Amino acid sequence: MKCEDLKLELPGLLWGELAPSDREKALKHLAECPACQKEWQEFKAVQSVMSKLGEENPLREVVFIERKHPESPLLKLWNWLTSPGALQWGLAAALILIALALAKPSLSLQDGKLSFAFGKIERIASPAPTPPPQITPADLEERLQQERSETLKLVAEVLQKSSEEQRRDFTLTLTAFARDLEKQRQQDLTWMTSGMQSIQRSSQTDIMRTNRVLEDLIKTASYQEGK
Amino acid sequence: MTDQELIQAYLKGDDRAFNSLVRRYHKPVYNYLLKMVGSREDADDLAQTVFIRCCTSLKKLKDQQRFAPWLYRIAANLARDHWRARKETVSFDQYCEEANPLAEILLSNDDPLNAAAAEQRAEIVRKALLMIPFEQRETLILKMYQSLKFSEIAEALGEPLNTVKSRLYYGLSAMKKILQSWNLEELRHYEM
Numbered sequence: 001m002k003c004e005d006l007k008l009e010l011p012g013l014l015w016g017e018l019a020p021s022d023r024e025k026a027l028k029h030l031a032e033c034p035a036c037q038k039e040w041q042e043f044k045a046v047q048s049v050m051s052k053l054g055e056e057n058p059l060r061e062v063v064f065i066e067r068k069h070p071e072s073p074l075l076k077l078w079n080w081l082t083s084p085g086a087l088q089w090g091l092a093a094a095l096i097l098i099a100l101a102l103a104k105p106s107l108s109l110q111d112g113k114l115s116f117a118f119g120k121i122e123r124i125a126s127p128a129p130t131p132p133p134q135i136t137p138a139d140l141e142e143r144l145q146q147e148r149s150e151t152l153k154l155v156a157e158v159l160q161k162s163s164e165e166q167r168r169d170f171t172l173t174l175t176a177f178a179r180d181l182e183k184q185r186q187q188d189l190t191w192m193t194s195g196m197q198s199i200q201r202s203s204q205t206d207i208m209r210t211n212r213v214l215e216d217l218i219k220t221a222s223y224q225e226g227k
Numbered sequence: 228m229t230d231q232e233l234i235q236a237y238l239k240g241d242d243r244a245f246n247s248l249v250r251r252y253h254k255p256v257y258n259y260l261l262k263m264v265g266s267r268e269d270a271d272d273l274a275q276t277v278f279i280r281c282c283t284s285l286k287k288l289k290d291q292q293r294f295a296p297w298l299y300r301i302a303a304n305l306a307r308d309h310w311r312a313r314k315e316t317v318s319f320d321q322y323c324e325e326a327n328p329l330a331e332i333l334l335s336n337d338d339p340l341n342a343a344a345a346e347q348r349a350e351i352v353r354k355a356l357l358m359i360p361f362e363q364r365e366t367l368i369l370k371m372y373q374s375l376k377f378s379e380i381a382e383a384l385g386e387p388l389n390t391v392k393s394r395l396y397y398g399l400s401a402m403k404k405i406l407q408s409w410n411l412e413e414l415r416h417y418e419m
Contacts, residue, residue, distance in 0.1 A: 011395035015370060017377055046403045050371050052345065053352045058257040059271040062249050062278050064242060082286070083238055 001029040006036050014043055230294040234285060245285075249278050252295075255373060256302050262368045263306040264313075265357045273309060277302045296383040299373065303365055303384055310361055355405040363398030366391055 001009075009026045012018040018026065030037050080086050228236070228247070236244035256277055261270035280301050288297055356364055369380045381391045 007396050008389065008392045011370070011392050011399070012377070014399075042403050043399050046399055046406060047371070049348070049406060050352055050367075050402065053262075053349045053372070055254060055258045055372075056261065056267070058253055058274060059267055060275075062253050062275055064246055064249065064278075064282060 001025045003029075003033060003036055006030070006033075010040060010043060013040070014047055231291040234288070234291045234294060238286065245282060248281075248294075252298060253278070256298065259299065259302055259368055259373055260306055262353065262356055262372065263303075263365060264309055265353065269309060273302070273305050276305055280305075293379075293382065296375065296379045299369060299375065299383040300385070303369075306365065307361065351406070351409060355402055355409075358405055359398055359401040363394045363401060366394040367398040367402070370395060 006026055006029050009018060009022060013023060013026050030040055081090070228244075230248065230251075233244045233248045237248070253274060257270055257274040260273045260277075261267060264270055264273065277298070281298060284301075288294065356368070359367070365384065366380060369375045369383060370377075375383065377388055377391050380386075381388045384391070386394075
């Protein structure tokens, strides 16, 4: 250990907050380095002097006046609701309610008895009272499988419905797009047609003018020859 | 009851629990502030403010087992603000050059058990503490007198662990230099 490294370890050594291995290294260095040993002794002396500084009593006592009247029920409720424990319980309760809502519980009265289950319960005509059937682990497993497959069916229905809706929306969008495209195409055709017509008209006009000029030239040339 | 139990009782509406917490920590907090700011009246006022802030903010304390570092953090912030507002500086070099009249009285009194000598020695240490840089002082006091662990000091001051160790080292060095310059008996045989 170097002298520079020992500096940061001296407070830990002084107050016993060094790990055993670091303490051993520090003590070894102190045994070998007179300058660091001197500093260490000086620090111990300073610590000893400082530790003799006693504590004083405060000039005044601080006392918080206890509330004479009980909190209003509303305030108590608010304090309880906003306390960390209550918030955790509230969150847990909310999660349980959400889970129950998703699992679609149902409550029904059958044969004078309340029954609670997840999923639909089919009401069947109650036969003469029979002793309750023995439920085996196999029955439970079968029931669980049933519930699982019903849930899967439900999920598939939801997915199908959502994909059908998506397809419908997509079709509508495509149709609207095709309609707009057709409108645009018609517009372009109209413009092109009118453009071509006006070009045609001006070309015809030019051609006719050219013809006239040529005819005049020919007439003039024939007249000159005749002379 | 532990700090955590008292806090929970208070949050449920038991005001006596908070007063128990105050009684437990008032004297240490007051003495911490006294060493930090050097004035008994100021330390008294600041201590009251510490507990008022504690009362209003206790609901926000996330880890109730770490009440002490949190409380000292409030005290450290108040002491820092107060010290900066005062803007009083004591020149270290000035004190080193001049002879300290208190040290003369100490040297003339050979009986270490004498109460007056003890009080004078205490006064020297208090003055010396006020002369070292503020950050070194707050760290040294929290370790020396409030007996917080290095990790708790780091938490209270919001500083890394190595910074705490460094401040302790340099704080002790500064105290050594001041006390030696005042020819304090215990450090007299060490050369400056």
